Amino acid sequence: LAMRLKATAAEVIKKLMGLGVFATVNDVIDFDTASLVAMEFHAKVEKEVVVTIEEQIIDDSEDEDDNLVPRAPVVVVMGHVDHGKTSLLDAIRHANVTATEAGGITQHIGAYQVKLGDREVTFLDTPGHAAFTTMRARGAQVTDIAVLVVAADDGIMPQTVEAIHHAKAASVSIIVAINKMDKPGANPQHVMEQLTEYDLVPEEWGGDTPCIPVSALKKTGIKDLLEMIILVADMKELKANPDRAAKGTVIEARLDKGRGPIATMLVQNGTLHTGDILVAGTTVGRVRAMTDANGKKIDSAGPSVPVEITGLDDVPTGGDIFNAVSDERLARELVEQRRNALKEERFNARTKVTLDNLFDQMKQGDMKELQIIVKADVQGSVEAVRQSLEKLSNDEVRVNVIHGGVGAISESDVMLATASNAIIVGFNVRPDPVAEENAKRDGVDVRLYRIIYDCIDEIESAMKGMLAPKY
Numbered sequence: 516l517a518m519r520l521k522a523t524a525a526e527v528i529k530k531l532m533g534l535g536v537f538a539t540v541n542d543v544i545d546f547d548t549a550s551l552v553a554m555e556f557h558a559k560v561e562k563e564v565v566v567t568i569e570e571q572i573i574d575d576s577e578d579e580d581d582n583l584v585p586r587a588p589v590v591v592v593m594g595h596v597d598h599g600k601t602s603l604l605d606a607i608r609h610a611n612v613t614a615t616e617a618g619g620i621t622q623h624i625g626a627y628q629v630k631l632g633d634r635e636v637t638f639l640d641t642p643g644h645a646a647f648t649t650m651r652a653r654g655a656q657v658t659d660i661a662v663l664v665v666a667a668d669d670g671i672m673p674q675t676v677e678a679i680h681h682a683k684a685a686s687v688s689i690i691v692a693i694n695k696m697d698k699p700g701a702n703p704q705h706v707m708e709q710l711t712e713y714d715l716v717p718e719e720w721g722g723d724t725p726c727i728p729v730s731a732l733k734k735t736g737i738k739d740l741l742e743m744i745i746l747v748a749d750m751k752e753l754k755a756n757p758d759r760a761a762k763g764t765v766i767e768a769r770l771d772k773g774r775g776p777i778a779t780m781l782v783q784n785g786t787l788h789t790g791d792i793l794v795a796g797t798t799v800g801r802v803r804a805m806t807d808a809n810g811k812k813i814d815s816a817g818p819s820v821p822v823e824i825t826g827l828d829d830v831p832t833g834g835d836i837f838n839a840v841s842d843e844r845l846a847r848e849l850v851e852q853r854r855n856a857l858k859e860e861r862f863n864a865r866t867k868v869t870l871d872n873l874f875d876q877m878k879q880g881d882m883k884e885l886q887i888i889v890k891a892d893v894q895g896s897v898e899a900v901r902q903s904l905e906k907l908s909n910d911e912v913r914v915n916v917i918h919g920g921v922g923a924i925s926e927s928d929v930m931l932a933t934a935s936n937a938i939i940v941g942f943n944v945r946p947d948p949v950a951e952e953n954a955k956r957d958g959v960d961v962r963l964y965r966i967i968y969d970c971i972d973e974i975e976s977a978m979k980g981m982l983a984p985k986y
């Protein structure tokens with residue numbers, strides 16, 4: 516402010532004191548105070564308002580209660596492999612199709628809607644929580660309800676537990692579908708007992724977790740499950756405003772040789788029309804053609820309706836948020852800005868910490884903490900490594916094990932490492948293929964060892980800048 520007023524800092528501070536504001540050069544003062552000071556210096560004051568392109572073209576205003584109408588719940592199906600997620604999604608889809616339509620279902624677009632009486636339910640058609648987590652990591656909040664599939668003859672398995680944690684982290688309501696009830700070994704009581712260990716107390720036992728016995732194979736219990744979904748949805752009072760510009764999330768997208776980029780989008784608020792100008796992540800375009808999940812051409816889609824659209828310039832990424840906007844020129848400018856920001860982000864990603872650059876980063880004073888994720892084949896090793904590594908902390912850098920666990924290095928370990936600028940060390944475990952690919956892409960340093968001593972030695976050397984170069 517002093518500079519703009521062609522005064523010294525001391526003069527400005529003195530004027531501020533005169534106004535009863537005791538500030539130093541490091542303090543921030545608000546516009547009103549600054550303009551009072553400026554007037555003392557006989558300067559002309561004008562408030563500069565910086566409006567970003569996003570603010571200009573994307574309507575982010577709150578909806579008035581009066582404009583809100585109920586919308587269909589959006590449901591994801593999660594659970595352990597082979598417990599019947601795909602079968603259940605198929606059973607639900609087909610239970611709802613009349614014989615004449617049945618032949619018409621040829622494609623899966625990543626989401627579909629089913630009817631129950633006059634109500635509708637939207638299902639995301641990608642089973643498993645990987646897609647769900649990726650979307651959430653990208654900031655997309657898409658699902659309202661998770662159906663947790665547990666095979667009645669198998670009970671809760673590791674991926675069931677993961678799914679529970681993911682659903683809870685996203686605060687979505689959980690409905691348990693106890694599947695494979697037709698099997699002779701089905702033991703739903705046992706499943707319910709196991710659920711209580713994860714704070715999911717069945718409704719029958721006075722808790723608030725609905726548990727519905729089903730058989731995806733024999734198609735029994737499907738209607739009960741749908742009814743329960745509607746009931747839970749009603750309690751959540753899900754609403755949206757169909758009378759505004761559409762906003763939602765890209766569920767999946769691909770490039771079609773003939774038709775160009777094709778994206779499945781879930782409209783979450785507003786109504787999407789053919790001809791609308793869209794911004795989706797770093798892509799832009801105009802909705803050329805729109806079809807529903809049954810492949811039928813439609814001209815508009817309201818809240819909770821999944822649609823497939825063509826007309827984007829480029830293939831967006833699953834989890835990208837899209838907005839219908841009014842100004843195509845500004846939309847293109849916005850996308851350009853986002854692309855540049857992304858490039859910069861990627862460039863910065865290249866300066867991720869690795870054992871090879873650790874010492875340089877420490878010298879530059881950029882590294883005060885070395886974050887490490889430890890994965891091992893047995894819990895004992897995880898603990899031993901954690902303790903030895905944390906003891907390596909010195910005056911310059913603190914060694915911090917932010918996560919430790921048993922099992923292969925997974926996609927979510929890499930995601931955590933990326934987010935926290937951590938390196939990953941593995942003992943007698945390897946990264947799974949997806950984790951390996953992502954680590955390479957994101958520049959996450961993954962080091963594999965058989966002997967704890969080797970790891971300690973290597974990290975200690977790296978901290979001293981004496982790591983032997985790798986050939």
Ligand code: GDP
Pocket residue numbers: 594595596597598599600601602603642694695696697698729730731732733
């Ligand atoms: P996902 O890996 O969770 O998607 O499981 P799938 O839907 O692929 O099912 C795994 C296996 O379990 C397949 O062989 C299915 O036929 C079978 N399966 C799924 N649901 C049922 C069921 O209700 N009863 C029986 N007996 N088998 C089922």
